[in-house]
Each structure stands twice: as C-alpha cells, then as structure tokens.
Amino acid sequence: MEDQAPPDEAELEVARTLRNKELKMYSIIREIVVYLMYIFIIVVISYFSRDENAYRMRQTIQETFLENFEQIKTIDEFWSWAQGSLLDGLQPGQWYNSQAADNIGPLVADKISMLVGYAILRQLRVKEGGCESPVPLLGLTCTSEYSWEIEEHGNYRPGWEDDNYNRSTDAGRLEYSYTQSGEIESYPFEGIMAIYTGGGYVVHLDGNKEELVQRMQQLQHEGWLDRNTRAVVVEFSVYNAQVNLFSYARFLLEVLPSGNMMPSYKISPVRLLSYYSSLDTLKLVCQVVYFGFLLYFMYRELRELCRDRTKYFADIWNWIELFVIAVSIAAIVAYFYKLVVTNSLLDDLARANGRNSTYVNLQYVTGWNQLYEYLVACLVYAATLKLFRLLRFNRRMSLLSSTIRHCSKELTAFTIIIGVLLVSFSMLGYLVLGIHLKDFSSFVDAFETLVGTTMGYFEVDEIIAAKPFMGTIIFVTFTLSMAFVILNVFIGWDEY
Structure with a gap:
C-alpha cells in the first residue's frame, strides 16, 4: 500500500x-x-408590570373629579370645587331614575370603584413673618414661600387666633392642630413649586355629603385657608374589583405668596393583588x-x-x-x-x-x-x-462604531457649540418672555422649549403675540443658528 x-x-x-x-x-x-x-x-x-386598564381607570377618576379643578385660582374657587365636584365624586350619587344610591356601599360616583377608607383634606402653612418686606406698608407682615424650615407646626383655636391651645388637654378641633405625617402614614412629595412634608392640618372627610358640606362651609367661614396657607392637598384611594386595580389620587393646590393657586394632580393606579x-x-x-x-x-x-x-x-x-x-x-x-x-x-x-x-x-x-x-x-x-x-x-x-470612535473629538466640539447656543438663547428667552409665556417662565422651561424647537416642535404664534419684535428676532436667530451648526455637523461627517 x-x-x-x-x-x-x-x-x-x-x-x-x-x-x-x-x-x-x-x-x-x-x-x-x-x-x-x-x-x-x-x-x-x-x-x-403595567396593566392596560390602568389608563382607563385614571381617565375615569379624572373625568369624575377634575371638573373646574384646573381653573382654580382663588380660595373661594377651591371651596366651590370641594363642596361640588369633590364631594359629588366621593359619593355614589343617584341612579338613572333619580333615586339615591346610598345602599350600595362605599362606592364613588362611577358606582364601580370603592372608596378605600375615607378621603382627607389637609393644608400646609408657613409661620407669620417668614420674610421682611423691603417697603413696610400699612403695618402688614410679609409671608414667604414654603420651606420645611418655616412650616407651621403649632396648635390653634378656630380662626388661627390663639396659639395657647394644648391638644392633649383642651377639647379643641383637630382641623387647627398639627398632625404628624406618621399619624396618617404620609410621606414628602414633590409639587410644582416645592417639596412638601407629609404632615399638616387635616380634615377627615368621613360622613355623608350634607355633613361634609356643613363642615366645609364652617371652615370657609372661619378662614381655615388664609394668607399663610401654602398648599392644600386632597388625598384618597379607590379600588376597582372588576379590573383588580387600586389607585391613589392626590389633588394639590399650591398657594403662592402673590395669592394665586397652582393646581396639579397625581393619579397612580397600581395592581397590588398579584x-x-x-x-x-x-x-x-x-x-x-x-x-x-x-x-x-x-x-x-x-x-x-x-x-x-x-x-x-x-x-x-x-x-x-x-x-x-x-x-x-x-x-x-x-x-x-x-x-x-x-x-x-x-x-x-x-x-x-x-x-x-x-x-x-x-x-x-x-x-x-x-x-x-x-x-x-x-x-x-x-x-x-x-x-x-x-x-x-x-x-x-463595526463601520459605524469605528466612525464614531475616530470622529469623537469633532463631535465633542460640535456638542459644546450646540450646548453654548442652547444655554445662551435659553437665558435670553427667559429674560424676555419669562413673564409672558409658561414655556419660558423659568430657565429650565426655556431650555426644554428650545430643545423641542430644534426638533421642530414650537408655537411661534404665541412667541410673536407676546413680544412681536423681540420674539421674532429670538426665534429667527435661534433657528438659523441651530440650522447652521447642525448642517455643519452633517457636512463634516460626510467629508470625514
């Protein structure tokens, strides 16, 4: 072989x-x-981790309780909403034939979701004289914006007139005595203007509608909400057995030192029974x-x-x-x-x-x-x-990653230029348009608005209506500057 x-x-x-x-x-x-x-x-x-019914449940709560809520600007408007839409939503109301639906248990207005426990109304206050007015006028004291350091924790008699009330010995009302956050198992939360503590002066909304209306009218007459109030919070929880979802609802009204109210809300559906x-x-x-x-x-x-x-x-x-x-x-x-x-x-x-x-x-x-x-x-x-x-x-x-790696210095330079332009025009927009448009009411809002403008989302009519001359100059200058820089990025990328 x-x-x-x-x-x-x-x-x-x-x-x-x-x-x-x-x-x-x-x-x-x-x-x-x-x-x-x-x-x-x-x-x-x-x-x-999400439930497709969560959105629908959130929409139902919004439709039930948000009527006129987002238009609230004064204390009287809040009391009107609280005695109307709020209490109507927390009660089962009437059937189609105008008969009372009181015999169906603790349901809310949709007659499907159950109110878990009861709702509460609480306010957070600041101490009198939290700041000094640069121009004393008619002997009025100045109250500042909300902060944890100057939050009021005292106990009072009705009308906030007497601070000698002792909660342990006097038979006073809890609406005028401070409730610690641990007593209602509440925690700090973030609003639009500040981060608020979980305590406050609490009103328990337990009882039928007639009793709650009388209680609210009494508080309104006593001036329970006044110039020292900085936040009004309504909180409650509901459970919908048909979709097996709980939901926590918080309606917040932030009171500015100027007197205006800023409404906001949070509705958080959650599945607890898995x-x-x-x-x-x-x-x-x-x-x-x-x-x-x-x-x-x-x-x-x-x-x-x-x-x-x-x-x-x-x-x-x-x-x-x-x-x-x-x-x-x-x-x-x-x-x-x-x-x-x-x-x-x-x-x-x-x-x-x-x-x-x-x-x-x-x-x-x-x-x-x-x-x-x-x-x-x-x-x-x-x-x-x-x-x-x-x-x-x-x-x-691999070609894409290699290209990005080799032109990283040039991309970094363009990123710095774009960042400088955004920051400078954001400050300009805030200074010129800040008191006229909500989108420019703060530096952060102005920055977010200009980033959206770069991507094609903008409301030029509102800008020009607020400031016809300067608004037009800011918008045209910004769009041309960003278009020039971004165009150079793609030209440089193509040549590279």
Missing part, C-alpha cells in the same frame, strides 16, 4: 483558520440565541427564569473580573454588564419590599369595615411600585443596548 503524504502546512493553516471561524460563529450564534431568550423574559416581565390568573403564573415563571439568568451573568462577570483584573474595567461593555446586574438586583429588592408593604396594607384593609372606619394611604406602596417600574424600564433599555455588542461581527455595525 502506497504511503500517503502528510497534508501541506499551508492547507492545515487554512483548515485551522476556517475551523476557528466556525467555532467563533457558533459561539456568537449561541450567545445571540441565549440573549434573545433573556430579552424575551425581560419584555414579558416589563409588560406585566398571581390570581394564568397570565400571572406566566409572569411568576418568567421572574424565576430571570433570576436564574441573573445568577449566570453574575458568575460570568465575576470570572472575567478575576481573569482580567484591572483590564476588565477598560471595556465599556463590561460597565454596561455591571449596570444591568446592579439594576436587576435593585429591581428584585424593590419588588419584594413592595410585596411586604402590600401585605401590611392588605392587613389594614381587612381591619377596615367601611368608609368611616379608617384612613388608608396608598402613597407609600405606589411609590415603591413606581420605583420598580422605573428600574425595569432602565433594565429593558440597557439590555436592548447590549444587542449592539452581539452584532459586532456585522461589517456595517
């Missing part, structure tokens, strides 16, 4: 190279398939599988860190991996803590036997639910961004 000659070394090298490419291709394909499964799990979890359907079972399975993925990613990154040591932190994609792991851990912690808070809240609900029994505040649990949703949103974004890394073998993707 004739001996076969050994393979040529050049042919062996070609075969080795081809085999290595095949192994690398198989590794990339396997990584892509696994990661697409991971993306699918995240998308399912993020989808179940794992009651087959889809919830799928959600639970996906959460368990995701936890397994997380353990695998943590093991893989720890192994690479031990292997590469300090070189590990030189790769930007490793930082993204660490970010994904950190956000995942934070989301898991937030989710389980939300379950703990929910169980405690449900125990409180079980002890509440009706509308007049207790006040139940869902602010805390909705806050944790919102934090969890934000973390899941960040996780979806970062995980999707990692797909660019998996597509690195594609020539067009």
Whole structure:
C-alpha cells in the first residue's frame, strides 16, 4: 500500500483558520440565541408590570373629579370645587331614575370603584413673618414661600387666633392642630413649586355629603385657608374589583405668596393583588427564569473580573454588564419590599369595615411600585443596548462604531457649540418672555422649549403675540443658528 503524504502546512493553516471561524460563529450564534431568550423574559416581565386598564381607570377618576379643578385660582374657587365636584365624586350619587344610591356601599360616583377608607383634606402653612418686606406698608407682615424650615407646626383655636391651645388637654378641633405625617402614614412629595412634608392640618372627610358640606362651609367661614396657607392637598384611594386595580389620587393646590393657586394632580393606579390568573403564573415563571439568568451573568462577570483584573474595567461593555446586574438586583429588592408593604396594607384593609372606619394611604406602596417600574424600564433599555455588542461581527455595525470612535473629538466640539447656543438663547428667552409665556417662565422651561424647537416642535404664534419684535428676532436667530451648526455637523461627517 502506497504511503500517503502528510497534508501541506499551508492547507492545515487554512483548515485551522476556517475551523476557528466556525467555532467563533457558533459561539456568537449561541450567545445571540441565549440573549434573545433573556430579552424575551425581560419584555414579558416589563409588560406585566403595567396593566392596560390602568389608563382607563385614571381617565375615569379624572373625568369624575377634575371638573373646574384646573381653573382654580382663588380660595373661594377651591371651596366651590370641594363642596361640588369633590364631594359629588366621593359619593355614589343617584341612579338613572333619580333615586339615591346610598345602599350600595362605599362606592364613588362611577358606582364601580370603592372608596378605600375615607378621603382627607389637609393644608400646609408657613409661620407669620417668614420674610421682611423691603417697603413696610400699612403695618402688614410679609409671608414667604414654603420651606420645611418655616412650616407651621403649632396648635390653634378656630380662626388661627390663639396659639395657647394644648391638644392633649383642651377639647379643641383637630382641623387647627398639627398632625404628624406618621399619624396618617404620609410621606414628602414633590409639587410644582416645592417639596412638601407629609404632615399638616387635616380634615377627615368621613360622613355623608350634607355633613361634609356643613363642615366645609364652617371652615370657609372661619378662614381655615388664609394668607399663610401654602398648599392644600386632597388625598384618597379607590379600588376597582372588576379590573383588580387600586389607585391613589392626590389633588394639590399650591398657594403662592402673590395669592394665586397652582393646581396639579397625581393619579397612580397600581395592581397590588398579584398571581390570581394564568397570565400571572406566566409572569411568576418568567421572574424565576430571570433570576436564574441573573445568577449566570453574575458568575460570568465575576470570572472575567478575576481573569482580567484591572483590564476588565477598560471595556465599556463590561460597565454596561455591571449596570444591568446592579439594576436587576435593585429591581428584585424593590419588588419584594413592595410585596411586604402590600401585605401590611392588605392587613389594614381587612381591619377596615367601611368608609368611616379608617384612613388608608396608598402613597407609600405606589411609590415603591413606581420605583420598580422605573428600574425595569432602565433594565429593558440597557439590555436592548447590549444587542449592539452581539452584532459586532456585522461589517456595517463595526463601520459605524469605528466612525464614531475616530470622529469623537469633532463631535465633542460640535456638542459644546450646540450646548453654548442652547444655554445662551435659553437665558435670553427667559429674560424676555419669562413673564409672558409658561414655556419660558423659568430657565429650565426655556431650555426644554428650545430643545423641542430644534426638533421642530414650537408655537411661534404665541412667541410673536407676546413680544412681536423681540420674539421674532429670538426665534429667527435661534433657528438659523441651530440650522447652521447642525448642517455643519452633517457636512463634516460626510467629508470625514
């Protein structure tokens, strides 16, 4: 038998190279398939973190309570809204045949959602003489804007006339004695003008409509809201059993030292009762599988860190991996803590036997639910961004990344120029148009408006109507300047 000659070394090298490419291709394909499964799990979890009925429930509450609310500018207008739309919304009202619907339980005006506990009305006040008027006029004292340092915490008699009232010994009224945030399980929240504490002077809106109207009329006659009031808050919670959603509602009126009121509101639907359907079972399975993925990613990154040591932190994609792991851990912690808070809240609900029994505040649990949703949103974004890394073998993707890397200095220079233009025109717009247009009423608002103008969203008619001459100059100059700079960016990119 004739001996076969050994393979040529050049042919062996070609075969080795081809085999290595095949192994690398198989590794990339396997990584892509696994990661697409991971993306699918995240998308399912993020989808179940929202409920499609939440928007409809929010719209129902808006239609019930927002009539004339956003037009409130004075204290008298607030009392009209409170004694009208607010109390009408908190009661079941009448049936189609004008018969009273008092026998259907603690339902609100839509006759579907149940009022959880009762609503409260509270105000936050500042101390008298919180500032000094530069021009003393008729002996009036000056009251400043709201801040935690000058918030009023004292106890008074009706009319805010006597500060010698002792809550523990005198048989006074709670509407004029300060209630700590812990007593109503309330927490600080952000308004338009300031961040407000969870305490205040509280009115419990428990009882029928006639009693509540009389109580509000008495408070209005006594001047319960006056020049020292800085915020009026209405808070309540409802539950819709048909869609299994709770909702926390807060209607806020911020009182400026000038006397005007700034209305705003927050309605936060949240699902507290989970794992009651087959889809919830799928959600639970996906959460368990995701936890397994997380353990695998943590093991893989720890192994690479031990292997590469300090070189590990030189790769930007490793930082993204660490970010994904950190956000995942934070989301898991937030989710389980939300379950703990929910169980405690449900125990409180079980002890509440009706509308007049207790006040139940869902602010805390909705806050944790919102934090969890934000973390899941960040996780979806970062995980999707990692797909660019998996597509690195594609020539067009590698060409794009190489182009951005090589022209990074030029892009940085253009970014600085655009930033300088935005800041300068934002300050100009704020100074010229700030007292005329809400979109320019602060530097931040002006900056956001000009960024939107750059992308084609603007209301030039309002600008020209407010300041015909200067408004036209600002708008034309800004649009031409930004168009010139952005055009040069694309011209430079094309030449590069």
